[in-house]
Amino acid sequence: MTTISRRTLMLAATAIGALAVAGVAIAEVPKLAQKDTYKVGFAQTESNNPWRIAQTNSMKAEAEKLGYQLVYTDAAGSAAKQVADVNSMIAQGVDVIFLAPREEKPLIPAVMAAKKAGIPVILLDRSVDPSLAKAGEDYLTFIGSNFVEEGKRVAEWLAKNANGKSKIIELEGTTGSSPANDRKKGFDEAIQAAGGFEIVASQTGDFARDKGRQVAEALLQAHPDADIIYAHNDEMAIGAIAALEAAGKVPGKDVLVLSIDGGKEAVQLVVDGKIAAVVECNPRFGPKAFETMQRYAKGEAIEPNLVNEDKFYDASNAAAELANAY
Amino acid sequence: MTTIETPAPQPSGTLSSGSRLFSLASRYGTFVAFLVLIAVNIAVTPNFLSWQTLNVNLTQVATIVIVATGMTLVIATGGIDLSVGSLMAISGALAPMIFMGQFWQVENMAFAVALAFLIPVAVASLFGLFNGLLVTRFSIQPIIATLVLFIAGRGIAQVMTNGNLQVFKNEGFQFIAMGRIAGIPAQVVLMVVIVILASAMIRYTVIGRQIIAVGGNEKAARLTGIPVKRVKLLVYMISGALAGLAGLVVVARNSASDANLVGLGMELDAIAAVAVGGTLLTGGRANIVGTLLGAFVIQLVRYTLLANGVPDAAALIVKAGLIVLAVFIQQRADRH
Numbered sequence: 001m002t003t004i005s006r007r008t009l010m011l012a013a014t015a016i017g018a019l020a021v022a023g024v025a026i027a028e029v030p031k032l033a034q035k036d037t038y039k040v041g042f043a044q045t046e047s048n049n050p051w052r053i054a055q056t057n058s059m060k061a062e063a064e065k066l067g068y069q070l071v072y073t074d075a076a077g078s079a080a081k082q083v084a085d086v087n088s089m090i091a092q093g094v095d096v097i098f099l100a101p102r103e104e105k106p107l108i109p110a111v112m113a114a115k116k117a118g119i120p121v122i123l124l125d126r127s128v129d130p131s132l133a134k135a136g137e138d139y140l141t142f143i144g145s146n147f148v149e150e151g152k153r154v155a156e157w158l159a160k161n162a163n164g165k166s167k168i169i170e171l172e173g174t175t176g177s178s179p180a181n182d183r184k185k186g187f188d189e190a191i192q193a194a195g196g197f198e199i200v201a202s203q204t205g206d207f208a209r210d211k212g213r214q215v216a217e218a219l220l221q222a223h224p225d226a227d228i229i230y231a232h233n234d235e236m237a238i239g240a241i242a243a244l245e246a247a248g249k250v251p252g253k254d255v256l257v258l259s260i261d262g263g264k265e266a267v268q269l270v271v272d273g274k275i276a277a278v279v280e281c282n283p284r285f286g287p288k289a290f291e292t293m294q295r296y297a298k299g300e301a302i303e304p305n306l307v308n309e310d311k312f313y314d315a316s317n318a319a320a321e322l323a324n325a326y
Numbered sequence: 327m328t329t330i331e332t333p334a335p336q337p338s339g340t341l342s343s344g345s346r347l348f349s350l351a352s353r354y355g356t357f358v359a360f361l362v363l364i365a366v367n368i369a370v371t372p373n374f375l376s377w378q379t380l381n382v383n384l385t386q387v388a389t390i391v392i393v394a395t396g397m398t399l400v401i402a403t404g405g406i407d408l409s410v411g412s413l414m415a416i417s418g419a420l421a422p423m424i425f426m427g428q429f430w431q432v433e434n435m436a437f438a439v440a441l442a443f444l445i446p447v448a449v450a451s452l453f454g455l456f457n458g459l460l461v462t463r464f465s466i467q468p469i470i471a472t473l474v475l476f477i478a479g480r481g482i483a484q485v486m487t488n489g490n491l492q493v494f495k496n497e498g499f500q501f502i503a504m505g506r507i508a509g510i511p512a513q514v515v516l517m518v519v520i521v522i523l524a525s526a527m528i529r530y531t532v533i534g535r536q537i538i539a540v541g542g543n544e545k546a547a548r549l550t551g552i553p554v555k556r557v558k559l560l561v562y563m564i565s566g567a568l569a570g571l572a573g574l575v576v577v578a579r580n581s582a583s584d585a586n587l588v589g590l591g592m593e594l595d596a597i598a599a600v601a602v603g604g605t606l607l608t609g610g611r612a613n614i615v616g617t618l619l620g621a622f623v624i625q626l627v628r629y630t631l632l633a634n635g636v637p638d639a640a641a642l643i644v645k646a647g648l649i650v651l652a653v654f655i656q657q658r659a660d661r662h
Contacts, residue, residue, distance in 0.1 A: 048488060203635075213579070
């Protein structure tokens with residue numbers, strides 16, 4: 001044991017020495033001074049959907065509540081503009097940068113530039129390439145939803161509330177995307193563990209309403225005994241409801257529809273009884289983001305990965321929560 | 327290379343059995359493929375023989391057929407129209423904006439709904455005219471000329487809507503996709519009417535013959551006094567208008583218009599239907615009924631694979647394989 005620890009120590013010392021010789025800064029996130037008010041930057045990636053708009057509003061509202069000055073930029077779906085946005089925030093001398101990176105690799109220069117300028121970066125909802133930048137070294141932490149957990153919560157709800165329904169059609173998101181992979185993994189594993197359920201078909205609907213409807217129409221026709229539809233997002237769930245109605249079935253009665261995302265339209269459908277339950281993919285990052293920043297200023301150690309809590313809507317709370325849905 | 331082939335029709339007895347096979351396959355191949363697919367489905371796919379299956383497939387294939395009919399006309403003149411998917415997005419974005427009163431206050435809903443049909447289709451056909459002008463006036467190759475709107479068109483639709491999803495409920499407007507005429511879904515009726523009109527136009531009207539002539543030999547057509555440019559402008563306008571109409575069907579069916587997704591990839595489906603249907607991509611032939619069958623074949627392949635649990639990615643490969651096969655058979659048949 002002692003030999004190993006000594007060797008590690010030696011290695012670390014050599015590494016630090018080499019870094020010092022090379023004139024490279026030590027791998028550590030810049031510190032944040034404790035102040036009454038801060039000037040913080042929020043670099044949004046785009047704002048063309050309700051989820052993004054809700055995220056922006058939440059950040060703005062929290063900054064206002066705390067009396068912080070918020071520098072807000074919208075990259076309008078361009079990674080290049082987002083890098084430029086971050087650079088302009090650095091020039092404006094913000095204390096902290098909240099970044100919702102558009103893509104994993106192109107935003108690395110922005111993260112590095114902020115680090116070099118002595119500004120801590122907190123990533124929101126999407127991460128950057130872990131082989132090029134690390135939490136706790138190049139940026140402070142990543143705050144986001146746990147997609148595996150989202151799928152798992154749907155399965156757990158079903159295990160309790162399916163009432164004998166058991167044959168599942170799964171509408172997957174875009175093949176290869178991380179929410180699609182994780183929401184499938186979380187659901188499939190948990191439903192297997194629950195027992196008594198069978199996934200009779202699982203096909204991609206590309207996260208889109210039209211495709212989701214067409215795929216659901218075909219699958220319902222081939223598997224008329226299916227009585228549960230699990231969609232990886234609201235849009236496909238809404239498409240599946242149209243498919244069910246066209247096939248003369250009653251969503252919520254003949255077939256349970258479950259979804260993830262929890263936008264206003266879907267929560268309204270829960271109220272209407274057409275969607276049985278929906279897990280929210282929480283866009284309200286404000287409270288968690290600013291709380292994390294304050295904890296860091298106090299000198300607390302920050303975990304490399306923070307989970308933003310997702311709500312859960314079903315018949316019991318949808319009507320009450322409708323006003324709060326994004 | 328120096329031998330001159332005699333164009334005179336040969337008696338069938340002198341054809342080798344191989345080439346006769348290809349020419350038969352070229353003429354009836356799509357129909358045979360269609361029958362084979364149905365037979366396979368009856369054997370393999372659960373619950374295939376039901377009205378609901380027919381209903382699902384006909385309503386899903388309708389938009390492809392509508393767009394592919396316009397595409398057939400364009401291809402018959404030796405052109406191609408890549409912009410159809412983007413034009414669907416533009417018309418799909420425009421219609422809800424009209425009846426939801428984003429341009430002006432809606433006072434009379436029936437009137438607004440009528441405009442929501444007319445204006446988007448008219449706008450789409452004007453964009454088609456723009457394609458046609460690029461092709462005729464500026465002599466740009468059709469694949470490049472229509473690439474302009476393929477790229478810019480979706481951008482226009484996204485700018486109009488800010489990229490936001492438009493959600494609506496309007497029974498009058500949605501009749502085009504949800505309504506039934508004598509028990510038959512409205513978009514299926516629309517599809518049948520368009521196919522009948524287009525094939526009648528090709529077969530019985532002067533303009534129809536002119537379209538074929540332009541595609542067969544443009545120089546000869548011009549020398550015989552056919553207004554080649556006007557004919558081309560017309561086919562691109564028709565293609566644009568039909569794409570616009572298909573865009574309306576898609577958004578009406580979904581009660582929502584998403585400029586990012588409406589008509590995405592439609593140009594490829596339409597071209598595939600035309601190719602599988604036996605219309606030569608080099609022009610000079612327009613087989614509208616073939617296109618209809620081609621679209622049915624593509625739809626049935628997709629349905630078969632989906633219903634039997636084969637992943638979507640595999641369906642794409644099968645679709646590509648079908649196109650290669652169709653073009654191969656055409657070429658072999660045309661060699662004689």
